[in-house]
Amino acid sequence: MSATAAPVLAPPPAAGARRGRRRSTLLRDPVAVAAGLFILGLVAVAVLAPWIAPYSPSAGSILSGNEGISSAHWLGTDSFGRDLLSRLIFGARLSLLGPALIIAISTLVGATLAIAAAWIGGWPDQVVSRVADILFAFPGLIFAMIAVSMFGAGLIAPVIALSISYTPYLMRVVRAAAIQQRALPYVSACYVEGLPAWKICLRHLLPNVAPILLVQATLSFGYALVDLAAISYLGLGVQPPAAEWGLMVSEGQSSILAGHPQESLAAGVMIILTVVAFNLLGDRLASRQGMELA
Amino acid sequence: MNVLELDALAVDLLVEGRLRRVIHEVTLNVAESQAVGLVGESGAGKSMTSRAVMRLLPAGAVIHGDIRFWGRSVLAMATGQLRAFRLRDAAMIFQDPRAHINPVRTIGDFLTEALLERGESRHRADAIVSGLLSAVGITDAARRMRQYPHELSGGLLQRVMIAAALAIGPKLLLADEPTTALDVTTQSDVMVNLDTQRSGRRPPTRARAGDAIHHARPRARGGGLRPDR
Numbered sequence: 001m002s003a004t005a006a007p008v009l010a011p012p013p014a015a016g017a018r019r020g021r022r023r024s025t026l027l028r029d030p031v032a033v034a035a036g037l038f039i040l041g042l043v044a045v046a047v048l049a050p051w052i053a054p055y056s057p058s059a060g061s062i063l064s065g066n067e068g069i070s071s072a073h074w075l076g077t078d079s080f081g082r083d084l085l086s087r088l089i090f091g092a093r094l095s096l097l098g099p100a101l102i103i104a105i106s107t108l109v110g111a112t113l114a115i116a117a118a119w120i121g122g123w124p125d126q127v128v129s130r131v132a133d134i135l136f137a138f139p140g141l142i143f144a145m146i147a148v149s150m151f152g153a154g155l156i157a158p159v160i161a162l163s164i165s166y167t168p169y170l171m172r173v174v175r176a177a178a179i180q181q182r183a184l185p186y187v188s189a190c191y192v193e194g195l196p197a198w199k200i201c202l203r204h205l206l207p208n209v210a211p212i213l214l215v216q217a218t219l220s221f222g223y224a225l226v227d228l229a230a231i232s233y234l235g236l237g238v239q240p241p242a243a244e245w246g247l248m249v250s251e252g253q254s255s256i257l258a259g260h261p262q263e264s265l266a267a268g269v270m271i272i273l274t275v276v277a278f279n280l281l282g283d284r285l286a287s288r289q290g291m292e293l294a
Numbered sequence: 295m296n297v298l299e300l301d302a303l304a305v306d307l308l309v310e311g312r313l314r315r316v317i318h319e320v321t322l323n324v325a326e327s328q329a330v331g332l333v334g335e336s337g338a339g340k341s342m343t344s345r346a347v348m349r350l351l352p353a354g355a356v357i358h359g360d361i362r363f364w365g366r367s368v369l370a371m372a373t374g375q376l377r378a379f380r381l382r383d384a385a386m387i388f389q390d391p392r393a394h395i396n397p398v399r400t401i402g403d404f405l406t407e408a409l410l411e412r413g414e415s416r417h418r419a420d421a422i423v424s425g426l427l428s429a430v431g432i433t434d435a436a437r438r439m440r441q442y443p444h445e446l447s448g449g450l451l452q453r454v455m456i457a458a459a460l461a462i463g464p465k466l467l468l469a470d471e472p473t474t475a476l477d478v479t480t481q482s483d484v485m486v487n488l489d490t491q492r493s494g495r496r497p498p499t500r501a502r503a504g505d506a507i508h509h510a511r512p513r514a515r516g517g518g519l520r521p522d523r
């Protein structure tokens with residue numbers, strides 16, 4: 001080889017390499033740590049709601065309605081006299097469960113379709129990608145409204161509709177990464193070992209696209225939470241007297257003009273904080289992967 | 295009967311949408327416990343020949359002639375047979391170990407995967423693999439198996455790759471420049487190692503490409519390969 005030969009290009013480092021080092025840099029990032037702790041705290045609050053909420057979320061007397069902040073009711077009460085803090089705490093359950101279901105379903109379906117499409121290629125890949133393009137054209141909220149008008153209001157119909165409309169977002173990102181990974185030499189080394197295709201996909205491709213999957217799922221969680229809250233706000237999601245943040249914003253609306261903004265305000269602030277936490281965490285995870293966010 | 299027979303093997307690859315012949319009529323036989331070296335300049339088709347034997351050619355490649363493993367045509371194998379052939383009979387050592395080992399899984403996972411796929415128990419697979427690691431000169435096998443590829447040097451990783459190829463006890467070992475990534479002293483170590491493996495135990499038969507040919511007692515057969523670029 002002559003001295004002027006072009007430098008050998010190193011193969012692109014597969015996503016997720018050096019994970020030990022990267023994990024520690026994430027833990028040294030105060031924003032990521034704060035967002036992560038906030039989310040963990042929320043999950044803990046949702047799980048432990050019956051033990052930490054000072055009151056039942058549905059108990060209250062209309063005589064003590066719309067009370068302000070006091071030592072008995074830290075955030076005051078709503079128009080039915082129910083303790084707002086307790087309703088916020090119990091509301092975390094439904095408000096987080098919905099997006100969690102959406103993300104779980106769309107990640108599972110999206111990643112499976114994406115890896116299968118990337119692996120098989122050809123017309124199956126074309127069919128999956130074109131269907132995804134069509135789904136992109138449908139706004140998730142409208143899709144959810146159609147589902148509600150067909151199957152009735154509640155948690156299930158909007159969750160299924162939004163799962164379908166979030167699937168293409170996860171699919172597109174994972175498919176691109178999987179196509180890239182597929183061409184890397186370690187996959188042909190797997191062939192040589194005599195592994196069947198599904199094992200190569202599950203054990204080798206999936207761990208290598210997992211970081212990208214995680215970023216997309218984290219970011220989508222925030223969007224899904226806003227979408228579900230919007231559906232509840234419109235009265236198409238979970239129904240009263242259930243405690244749910246989107247529903248609380250809408251229920252508190254009538255009290256705002258009477259000078260009692262606390263219910264809408266408290267629920268709205270919780271929605272904002274949660275979405276911001278998820279977006280910040282997703283953003284930090286993404287920059288750790290060197291991903292550019294649109 | 296020969297372990298490997300290449301019968302007038304010719305390979306056409308898709309280059310800019312057109313088929314171009316990159317390997318012209320390679321005919322060679324590899325007998326049991328024999329080492330055959332392929333010699334040729336860069337781009338002559340050494341790697342392509344060995345990849346053709348494993349049916350690892352890029353999409354759109356057209357193969358002429360025949361490749362026979364113990365009389366059985368590799369080209370005619372169905373998917374299941376081909377997988378069994380790769381799993382049990384043939385192994386390959388790649389040129390660039392860093393690119394050919396999945397970066398997110400441990401060395402131990404990489405080494406035991408094929409053995410587990412063959413139905414060995416986890417315990418036995420671990421034992422076989424740590425034995426092989428010391429055979430290729432890696433002393434602290436237990437620790438190495440818990441490490442990730444990026445924690446190992448290129449030389450160590452190449453030895454890991456060799457151990458992985460030997461793990462299944464292959465009847466045919468294709469080594470595609472197994473020592474290119476190594477420094478000179480390690481190169482000879484590795485070649486001596488491969489030779490020991492060939493003449494010791496159940497001898498794997500080897501066809502290999504590359505610079506370190508003089509270490510074995512090869513029948514260099516470069517005649518059928520013509521550079522064509």
